[in-house]
Amino acid sequence: MCVAPCGLTAGTIVNVKSFLIKPDGRTGTTYPRFCVCGDYAYHRLHGLHDNPCYHREKAMSRFWNLPVRRPATTVSSAFWRGLTFVTITCISGPLVAAEDTSLVRVEPESVGVSSARLLLLDTMLRQHVDDGRVAGLVAGVARHGRIVYLEAMGSQVLVEGAQAATPMREDSIFQIRSNTKAITSLAVMQLIEAGLIGLDDPVSTSIPSFADMVVFTNPDDPDNSPTRAPSRAVTIKDLLLNVGGLSHRDGALYQSRAVRSRAEPLDVLVEKIAAVPLMGDPGTRWIYSESTSVLSRVVEIVSGQHFDDYLNEHVLQPLSMPDTAFHVPPEKVDRLARIYEVPRDGGALVRVPEMDVPITSKPALLEGSVGLVSTVPDYLRFLQAFLDGGILDGQRVLSEPLIAEMTRNHIPQELLPIGMSPQNPMLDVGWGYGFTVVIDEAKSAYGVNNGEFGWSGTLGTYAWADPETDMVAIIMLQIAPASAHRLPQKFKALVSQTPIDE
Numbered sequence: 001m002c003v004a005p006c007g008l009t010a011g012t013i014v015n016v017k018s019f020l021i022k023p024d025g026r027t028g029t030t031y032p033r034f035c036v037c038g039d040y041a042y043h044r045l046h047g048l049h050d051n052p053c054y055h056r057e058k059a060m061s062r063f064w065n066l067p068v069r070r071p072a073t074t075v076s077s078a079f080w081r082g083l084t085f086v087t088i089t090c091i092s093g094p095l096v097a098a099e100d101t102s103l104v105r106v107e108p109e110s111v112g113v114s115s116a117r118l119l120l121l122d123t124m125l126r127q128h129v130d131d132g133r134v135a136g137l138v139a140g141v142a143r144h145g146r147i148v149y150l151e152a153m154g155s156q157v158l159v160e161g162a163q164a165a166t167p168m169r170e171d172s173i174f175q176i177r178s179n180t181k182a183i184t185s186l187a188v189m190q191l192i193e194a195g196l197i198g199l200d201d202p203v204s205t206s207i208p209s210f211a212d213m214v215v216f217t218n219p220d221d222p223d224n225s226p227t228r229a230p231s232r233a234v235t236i237k238d239l240l241l242n243v244g245g246l247s248h249r250d251g252a253l254y255q256s257r258a259v260r261s262r263a264e265p266l267d268v269l270v271e272k273i274a275a276v277p278l279m280g281d282p283g284t285r286w287i288y289s290e291s292t293s294v295l296s297r298v299v300e301i302v303s304g305q306h307f308d309d310y311l312n313e314h315v316l317q318p319l320s321m322p323d324t325a326f327h328v329p330p331e332k333v334d335r336l337a338r339i340y341e342v343p344r345d346g347g348a349l350v351r352v353p354e355m356d357v358p359i360t361s362k363p364a365l366l367e368g369s370v371g372l373v374s375t376v377p378d379y380l381r382f383l384q385a386f387l388d389g390g391i392l393d394g395q396r397v398l399s400e401p402l403i404a405e406m407t408r409n410h411i412p413q414e415l416l417p418i419g420m421s422p423q424n425p426m427l428d429v430g431w432g433y434g435f436t437v438v439i440d441e442a443k444s445a446y447g448v449n450n451g452e453f454g455w456s457g458t459l460g461t462y463a464w465a466d467p468e469t470d471m472v473a474i475i476m477l478q479i480a481p482a483s484a485h486r487l488p489q490k491f492k493a494l495v496s497q498t499p500i501d502e
Contacts, residue, residue: 102393103380108148112501113141118149121494125475125487129154133485134460135340135349136168137477140376141495144470145384148498150376156337158349166334171377173328173335174476175359177370177457181292183315183324183382184368185240185434188295189402190314192236196302199240202233203294206301209274210234210294215245219279222253231281236298238282239291240433241410242418245278246289249369253279254290262357262365266307269365270297286411286418286431296368307366318395319385321378326371327362336360336373337477339459342484352480370457376474383465383472386453406433407453407467446489447496462488469499 108115118141128134136154140147152168159165191197197206204211213234218225230245238244247253249260259272273294279287296307303310308326316324328336336359340349357363359373385392386407389400398406409430411418417425418436428444429436435453438444454464460477473495475488482488 103142103145103147103377103384105150106146106148108143108498109500111143111146111148113143113148113498114500117494117498117500121149121491121498122151124490124494125151126153128485128487132348133342134477134479134487136172136337137460137475137487138168138170138172138174138376139475139491140380140473141498142380142384142472143499145388147380156335158340158351160351168337169335171323171335171375172337172476173323173332173373173375174337174461174478175339175457175459176372176374176379176461176476177459179374179379179455179457179461179463180368180370180372182434182455183311183372184292184296184299185406186315186398187299187311187368188236188240189398189406189433191299191302193399193402197236197298199235199237201236203236203239203244203298204233206298207270207274207294209271213274213278215278215281222277222279225277227277230278232283234278234282236295237410239295241286241431242289242291243283243286243411243415244289244291244294245280245282245285245287246273246291246294247276247279247287248289249293260290260365262355262363262371265364266293266297266300266367269367270294284415286415288420290369292434293367293369296366299368307368315397318397319381319392320395321374321381324372324374324378324382326366326373328360328373330360333360339478339480341480349479374476376476379463379474379476380472383454383463383474387465387467387470387472407435407437407451407465408432409437409439446493456482456488458482460484460488462492464492471495471499 108118121139125137125139129136134154135158136152136156138152139149140151141149150170152170152172154168155165156168156172157163157166188197192199202210211233213230214227215230216222216225217228234244234246239246249255253276254260254273257272257276259276260269269290270293273290279285299305299310300307305313315321323332323335339352341352343350354360357365363371365371381392385397386403390396390398390403409432411430416430417427418429418431419425426436428438428440428442428448430439431437432453435455438448438450438452441448441450449466449468451468452464452466454462456462458480460479460482461475463472463474465472473492475491477487479485479487
């Protein structure tokens with residue numbers, strides 16, 4: 001039997017990536033390295049810079065005509081598109097077909113889910129719609145890669161004068177806001193897997209203005225605080241974890257400096273962010289921030305592609321997520337769910353006016369923290385790929401070891417608990433790369449398991465995956481504030497009661 005040092009055995013289909021990497025940032029040298037077993041993440045995580053896989057020399061000979069050099073800082077769009085993904089096998093053993101985990105609908109009991117408990121969940125959701133507390137919603141639950149619940153209820157658009165209500169559909173399109181972050185984080189991890197960037201790389205390697213950032217000495221009074229040099233540079237990992245010292249787009253610091261506008265492109269946003277002092281030294285505070293938007297600019301610079309083009313080519317198309325994008329085109333507007341606000345006096349829902357650059361127009365700003373629209377079926381596919389170790393329907397978007405890295409907590413004990421504010425700590429979770437991760441189920445207000453990962457959006461979208469029960473659940477609605485009626489939380493509590501074979 002043929003066994004590579006990373007555990008590959010004969011007969012396993014593997015991917016050989018023809019990426020060239022820069023393994024030694026100090027010397028700036030580049031040379032080709034081929035991880036023939038396809039498990040590049042294993043070698044990167046374990047420091048095996050010279051992969052000793054048995055078939056390396058044969059692979060190098062076989063793919064001798066691949067590019068052998070790349071620029072040290074950026075990769076042109078033409079070069080990036082020229083990178084190939086070649087399927088090979090060990091010398092002996094049969095080819096093995098990729099497992100098809102298509103998210104088809106099945107009877108709930110066939111995968112260990114209670115139909116009766118799903119009915120209770122459905123009744124609760126419909127009551128909120130029928131009572132007028134929310135305009136409408138779509139919710140989905142899958143187990144073992146099979147859909148057991150996918151229902152649309154209520155309206156995308158409520159009755160307005162002579163305009164009739166538009167019924168909600170299973171494929172209705174929602175603004176998912178911060179659920180964008182996980183998709184961006186996956187793109188970043190793809191570049192790390194390719195060896196084009198590293199977790200510990202300073203952000204200034206790609207964005208030079210980050211080399212000049214300073215820190216407020218008194219972040220509680222930024223308008224009157226002097227500044228100083230940071231204790232170290234902000235790294236890619238800092239941004240993935242929200243510990244880089246950056247602030248949030250809706251916070252007073254960025255609002256007062258007009259940092260973000262959908263009418264200005266991503267490079268302008270990032271340069272404005274770099275001009276504002278940090279709220280603390282990198283690695284010393286967890287602050288929910290615009291970090292992922294900066295990472296989307298890194299993706300553009302390193303890949304040589306616009307951010308939306310990169311996502312389409314490397315994430316959305318491989319995972320068959322056709323309705324996930326940065327705006328809703330004219331041919332899909334009839335599927336767009338509109339945003340409604342819950343008045344403080346408890347009156348009828350009020351439709352929220354469009355943004356200055358409406359979601360039906362392509363904005364200048366294509367950023368990684370917020371901005372995407374999506375559907376419940378699309379996002380089910382996205383999270384299912386994580387439960388399946390980075391692959392869905394034979395399309396691999398990331399290696400299994402790096403999926404595991406994305407979905408485990410990386411926040412050190414001294415920075416816990418994390419939270420949107422000190423008054424509302426999240427005692428049960430830490431943070432991975434793009435998701436919260438449950439680290440203490442006993443402290444949760446819901447029925448969760450350690451290792452569950454997910455996140456939410458500011459308009460009521462909520463999505464998570466639980467490796468222990470092998471379940472994915474998503475609810476999408478458009479309501480402001482997102483905490484009104486706590487419907488996503490109620491949904492989560494009832495979903496946790498649906499497995500019957502545990």
